[in-house]
Amino acid sequence: MLFAQILVDGxxxxxLYGLMALGMALVWGVLNIVNLAHGAFIMLGGYVVYxxxxAGLDPFAALPIAMLALFALGYVIQRGLLNLIVRSALLNTLLFTFGLNVVLTYLAQLLFSxxxxxINPSYAGANVTLAGVTVPLAWLAAFLVAVLLAGLLQLLLDRSRLGRAIRATAQNLDAARLYGVDPRQIYAVTFGxxxxxxxxxxxxxxxxxxxxPYIGATLTAKSFVIAIIGGLENPLLVILGGIVIGLAEALASLYLGPTYSDVISFGLLVLILVLRPARSLKLA
Amino acid sequence: MSETAPLFEARGLTKRFQGLVALSEVSFRLERGAIMGLIGPNGAGKSTLVSLIGGALAPDAGEIRFEGARIDHLPPFRRAHLGIGRTYQLTKPFPGLSVLDNVTLGALFGAGGGERDRAKAREQAREWLDFVGLAPQAAQHADHLGGPDRKRLEFAKVLAMRPKLLLLDEVMAGLTPAETDSAVALIRRIRDRGMTVLVIEHVVSAIRRLSDRLLVLNHGQLIAEGEPAAVLRDPRVVEAYLGRRRA
Amino acid sequence: MKWRWLALAPVLAVLAGVPWLGDAVLIQFGINALLIATLAQSWNILGGFTGYVSFGNSAFYGLGAYGTAIAMAQWHQPFWLGLALGAVLAVVVAAVLGGPILRLRGPYFAIVTLGISAALSALFANLDIAGKNIGLILPLTRDDAMFYELSLGLLAAATVAVAWIARSRFGIALIAIRENEDAAAAVGVDATRYKLAALILAAVFTALAGGIHAYWITFIDPAGSFDTTLDVRMVIMTMFGGPGTVFGPVIGAFVLSAIYEVLANGISTAAALFFGLVILLAVIFLPKGLIDLGGGFRALGWRYFLANIERHRL
Structure with missing residues (x-):
């Protein structure tokens, strides 16, 4: 039973890990930027909902507001700041988003302490028991929201005009211009x-x-690992990558002890990267 | 290293990409001092063949011999040390370095492991820049060069490696007729310096003037080999280039 | 060329004189600044010249620290032997892991190095001989002048090594790898061997800095030895000063250490915030580092900054 419980938790x-990684994978795939401030966005979203x-709003009702707020922030940051260095060498974009992470983190500390x-609403502790396995309802809801949003993103990319423009921009900037889309606009919307x-x-x-304020760095690292495992192409695969990491961490803390759970996702990553041939990892 | 062995020999070279056959059972030899042309329509497998010879890709079957010894499992840098130099269809300069430093790199490494002394390598690089007519641009950054000059740089860099075998991958694509003429003259002068040249081209006109012999690839198979005039009259070659309408 | 090196002699003399001229606070600041400059300079060997961005050099720093601490605290050996043990550990780890990880490129390499440092941290936190989570206490030596001169000597050695690299065939091979690794291999550069040599060289200097630091502060634990913020600092200082140059990392480390020291006396949050802003502004306006500023500004004036933006914006 303990094993089944661990599996369900994982x-x-x-x-939820997958949802965290989704935005990073999207930005990485389209803008070719590994956004080290991604975890800081997660952190800020957490504060908005908190x-x-x-102030009295249900957390799930607050989610769309957090979404809009972070979209606006992302759009502005890309348009006003990141756009200035978007064609720099990899190291410079990494460094820049790292600096962004530092600024957002310590701004959050100044503003929010x-x-x-x-966030613990009245139903925070509620759970249902199925065949001896306890399912916390809040976790289940988070999981469902994650899958739902990944599905919506998939639909957006596959079916909508905007989605096609985003994919064209990811392939080739010049081709995107020929399509008549302004890459700067697409970049900003994608980052948003x-x-x-x-x-x-x-x-x-x-x-x-x-x-x-400090949760960002670990969550960025986790998102990065998941983005690599899940790939940058398919949103639902990213969620699956998150589940792989969630399971690996749950099993590691069961069998090896909780101190190892962070090491395990890195260990998994190192193994995957070293065993997979280097070329197949290169982004198109 | 027997002197009777040809400089280069490919036997039964085969390469697949995820089930698709890019090259199938390709065999040919290159004699010392020859200019061999390799032509074929787009997607015939020309660039795959160059990558197999240069070592960027490994063959699934077959062998590659250079001066009689097998080289098909050597990494690219070792093949460069043996004396194989290649250019890239999309030129690959070292963008942040000066034109002179780009060519100096060729001299510092290249055949036999290259020149150990940086000053001497620099001197040789100047001579090769002179040879290809790029001396005035020596101090410029490589990524500031225009198209034809980038190709000249690619030439100078690979020549500075002092290769025995030179693989030229579509060096004449996109050149004007006058630039093509000077490229043809340049390749002849290279051969006169004792190098063996394999010229890969999509466009047939220049290569017919230049080559001693021609190879024709189509759908990954070698469909003709011989004197340029005779090969270009071969009905299979005509069909490959013009499609089935004429057949 | 030669006279420029002579011009450095008075600078070195003044730096070497600090323990006799300055107070205790300045000497301690000096030791920290010299050691972090050594880390930046070591990072520069691989990161600046070959473009392989490591976020895991703290692995070598930690190995140097633990090698020294284990030799001194557990086996009662002299400091010098401890330093040597730490350096050997770092070389072995660099040589064994270098092969597989240097095949990875770009962000993949960066993140794997980060993972290696984290994994070593967990490993040492579970080793009896390394004092597990608690760490080790080294014998106390109150001789900051000695630690200062040792750190200065190490930084000088690392800088001489980089100066040699910059003018050698080895160095131009590293630069060729940074500019275009496939093209470098095609002209005959044995990229694997050169990258590995660069990594090992970086590992040695980094481990020695870790060993000196461990003996100086007389206490080490996993979190402080395999410290990711250290990785971030060495990268930022190198980038800020000028990667792939001889003096850029040293200048970057000194300038940023000084700024940080001044700010940290006030509010530490404000100092960190300022640090973040400096990074943002530096990447936008000084993408080639402080060391490029002189020449660039002389050539273009204020337009230098705009030209940098123009080149990298969309």
């Missing part, structure tokens, strides 16, 4: 969507864990 939490919750925050997804994930994260 899958549910993994879905403060709306404190370093206190631990949790990435931030919005991160913000949503942050709100859900606040339901299952504590929020501080």
């Amino acid at each position: 899958v549910l939490l993994g879905g 403060f709306l919750f404190v 370093a206190d631990f925050r949790t 969507i990435g931030a919005a997804l991160a913000g949503t994930a942050g709100g859900l994260y606040g339901l299952v864990a504590q929020i501080t």
Whole structure:
């Protein structure tokens, strides 16, 4: 039973991890930028939902607001700042988004203090028991939201005009210009969507864990690992990548002890990267 | 290293990409001092063949011999040390370095492991820049060069490696007729310096003037080999280039 | 060329004189600045010249620290032997892991190096001989002047090594790998061997810095030895000063250490915030580092900054 419980926990939490990684994978695939400030967006989304919750709003009703707020923030950051260096060497874009992460983290600390925050509505502790396995309802809801948003993103990319423009831009900037789309606009919208997804994930994260200004770095690292495992092409595969990591961490803390759970996702990553031939990892 | 062995020999070279056959059972030899042309329509497998010879790809079957010894499992840098130099269809300069430094790199490494002394390598690089007519641009950054000059740089860099076998991958694509003429003259002068040249081209006109012999690839198979005039009259070659309408 | 090196002699003399001229606070600041500059300079060997961005050099720093600490605290050996043990550990790890990880490129390499440092941290936190989670206490030596001169000597050695690299065939091979690795292999550069040599060289200097630091502060634990913020600092300082140059990393490390020291006396949050802003502004306006500023500004004036933006914007 313990084993089944661990499996269920791993899958549910993994879905949320997948949602965290979704925005990073999207931005990476389209803009070719590994956004080290991604975790900071997750953190900010968590605070937005937290403060709306404190003001009396249900966390799930607050999610769309966090989404919009983070979309706007992402759009502005891409248009006003990142756009200035978007064609720099990889190291410079990494460094820049790292700097962005530092600024957002310490702004958050100045504004919100370093206190631990949790979003705990009346139903936070509610759960159902199925065949001896306890399913926390908040986790289940977070998982469902993650899958739903991944499905919606997939639809957006496959079916809509905007989605086709985004994919054209990802393939080739010049081709995108020929299509008649302004790559700067597409970049900003894509970055905004990435931030919005991160913000949503942050709100859900606040339901299952504590929020501080400093959670960003680990969540960025986790998102990165998942983006590599899940690939940058297919949103639902990213969720699956999250589930893989969620399960691996759950099993590791069961068999090896909780100190190893962070090491395990890195270990898995190192193994995957080293064993897979280097060329197949190159982004198109 | 027997002197009777040809400089280069491919036997039964086969390469597949995820089930698709890019090259199938390709065999040919290159004699010392020859200019061999390799032509074929788009997607015939020309660039795959260059990558197999240069070592960027490994064959699924077959062998590659250079001066009689098998080289098909050597990494690219070792083949460069043996004396195989290649250019790229999309030129690959070292963008942040000066034109002179680009060519110096060729001299510092290249055949036999290259020149150890940086000053001497630099001197040789100047001579090769002179040879290809790029001396005035020596101090420029490589990524500031225009199209034809980038090709000249690619030539100078690979020549500075002092290769015995030179693989030229579509060096004449996109050149004006006058630029093509000077490229043809340049390749002849290269051969006169004792190098063996394999010229890969999509466009037939220049290569017919230049080559001693021609190879024709189509759908990954070698469909003709011989004197340029005779090969270009071969009905299979005509069909490959013009499609089935004429057949 | 030669006279420029002579011009450095007075600078070195003044730096070497600090323990006799400055107070205790300045000496301690100096040791920290010299050691972090050594880390930046070591990072520069691989990161600046070959373009392989490591976020895991703290792995070598930690190995140097633990090698020294284990030799001194557990086996009661002299400091010098400990330093050597740490350097050997770092070389072995670099040589064994270098092969597989240097095949990875770009962000994949960066993240794997980060993972290696994290994994070593977990490993040492579970080793009895390394004091597990608690760490180790080294014998106390109150001789900051000695630590200062040792750190200065190490930084000088690392800088001489980089100066040699910059003028050698080895160095131009590393630069060729940075500019275009496939093209470098095609002209005959044995990229695998050169990258590995660069990594090992970086590992040695980084481990020695870790060993000196461990003996100086007399206490080490996993979190402080395999410290990711250290990785971030060495990368930022190198980038800020000028990667792939001889003096850029040193200048970057000194300038940023000084700024940070001044700010940290006030509010630490404000200092961190300022640090982040400096990074943002530096990447936008000084993408080639502080060391490029002189020449660039002389050539273009204020337009230098606009030209940098123009080149990298969309």
